[in-house]
Amino acid sequence: MSQIQPSAKALDLARQVLRIEGDAVLALIDRIDGAFLQALGLILNCRGRVIVSGMGKSGHVGRKIASTLASTGTPAFFVHPAEASHGDLGMITRDDVLIGLSNSGESAELLTIVPSIKRQGAKLISVTGNRQSSLALAADVHLDAAVAQEACPLNLAPTASTTAVLALGDALAVALLDARGFGAEDFARSHPGGSLGRRLLTHVRDVMRVGSALPEVLSETRVADAILEISRGGIGMTAVVTDQRRVIGVVTDGDLRRAFARDLDLRTLSVADIMGQRPRTIGPDRLAVEAVEMMEQHQINQLPVVDDSGLLVGALNMHDLFKAKVI
Incomplete structure (x- = not known):
């Protein structure tokens, strides 16, 4: 059985992927504005937890964002939107802030739980690639994560869009870390099993x-x-x-x-x-x-x-x- 050998074209394509995704992240810089500050304010004044939710690839990105928030001083966890409409909605209270992730802003599973979230008084921050989408319009604060194109040659697979949302989540987490005065010792306390925790907590x-x-x-x-x-x-x-x-x-x-x-x-x-x-x-x-x-x-x-x-x-x-x- 003959083996498939990659061609030099693969290198060009790989470089193009990185270029497109890099440009998508850089494009976010000009969108860090008043809406970003409003999102920070909602989270800083939240008396409950930050709930991150999203379907498909957005869900995978959401899990990472929730983890980053939790490890940098902002209590957070991920809730799957489909599971939320079958009982897990009880994890969300009126004191919480929900961050909803959807590139199209029309994720049916996420939109299904939005009325319940709003009805009980929880705040909603949407992160989408379409500021006119249903999710964006329903949110208390919308963060624009639109990308010019996906890195996929078919312009279909979520690639640049998920990278942009991930970077935007990191920007939120780091800005919150700074606003809370979260230091190296605080970080070590949430990572006691890691090498940094041992270095900063062992006397x-x-x-x-x-x-x-x-x-x-x-x-x-x-x-x-x-x-x-x-x-x-x-x-x-x-x-x-x-x-x-x-x-x-x-x-x-x-x-x-x-x-x-x-x-x-x-x-x-x-x-x-x-x-x-x-x-x-x-x-x-x-x-x-x-x-x-x-x-x-x-x-x-x-x-x-x-x-x-x-x-x-x-x-x-x-x-x-x-x-x-x-x-």
Whole structure:
């Protein structure tokens, strides 16, 4: 069985698709006007949720818009218009705002539920490619997402039109995010399972070693005993503290290697003879990602953790941060 080989024409067609869809999105810029601000106002003052609805490809785009809104500070979910007329309409209350998506503006399933939505007092924002359509005329606010042509060579398959609506939905979500003062920490709270959430929500206290797992010695401790403490701790170093547990230095694997290289008799030395003084430390309430940045900047692999008085409360190394998936 012979295989079909794509021709060079396919590359030209692919570039044309991207060009048409790019032009469709750029054309929206001049339509960001008072109607867009009215839509923002309706959503910002909404006491309920934002409901996004649409049929077919508009429905798929609507699910993504609802998801983007929800993850950027605007509570939202998708309702299928056909299911809405068979009971799911009960998900929508008078305090909600419905965003109806339909390129033609004549989607029968969507138009069927509009009277009920309006009757109970919910607001309607329509996003269509026809400002004279039934859905556009019934809406409290209409956003024009018309495109000059679809990217499909037949000018039939929803391509440029769905891309335009998707981009318009992103514009709404980002404008709402900014208006609400939604920041990186807010975003992390709605994405706790992602890498950003871990980076912005994980603090040093969440990953540091404490109690018996914390390696520490006094300055007068023999180096031989410090070696045992470093091995017990398993993080490649031990903190050196005063009787009050104030950190005055650290002894790392590197310090031991340098002492060996100088041919020092480690049996006769105390920790004070080889420790690194004025070590880098970090507070328990700092973000774990800040510990990563400090380690990378100063080319170290371990950090003692101290409180505001400089007293030892914990320690961590790069492996702890890897394990917590902060890196």
